[in-house]
Amino acid sequence: MDTKQCPMCGEEIIAVAKKCKHCGEYFTNDGSALSVKAKSRLAFILLGLFFGGLGAHNAYIGRPIRGLIQVLLMISGVFMLFIGRIGFFYASIVWIAVPLWILLEICVITKDADGVPLR
Numbered sequence: 001m002d003t004k005q006c007p008m009c010g011e012e013i014i015a016v017a018k019k020c021k022h023c024g025e026y027f028t029n030d031g032s033a034l035s036v037k038a039k040s041r042l043a044f045i046l047l048g049l050f051f052g053g054l055g056a057h058n059a060y061i062g063r064p065i066r067g068l069i070q071v072l073l074m075i076s077g078v079f080m081l082f083i084g085r086i087g088f089f090y091a092s093i094v095w096i097a098v099p100l101w102i103l104l105e106i107c108v109i110t111k112d113a114d115g116v117p118l119r
């Protein structure tokens with residue numbers, strides 16, 4: 001099996017390794033170190049808290065579709081308000097559920113869409 005030298009710690013690792021077993025560094029498909037690319041967990045949390053309803057935190061970690069779904073759900077509540085009582089009921093549920101969903105994401109998500117841990 002081909003090996004290469006880890007650019008971060010210098011230890012020998014398998015050439016196709018996604019993660020160095022010695023220092024924990026992650027690699028992209030072309031083999032370059034990824035720590036430079038690691039996204040900030042603090043930024044993720046702040047984006048979620050202030051712009052979570054816009055899906056900003058999900059866009060940040062590379063999950064734009066999930067973020068878009070959150071945006072559409074939040075916006076759909078506004079339009080549903082115009083159709084009367086059922087719409088109001090719908091909006092109340094969505095506007096409680098989506099923020100809870102976002103809070104949950106803030107608490108449990110520690111990696112971006114590529115599996116790179118946030119730091």
Ligand SMILES: [Zn+2]
Nearest residue numbers: 006009020023
């Ligand atoms: Zn290493």
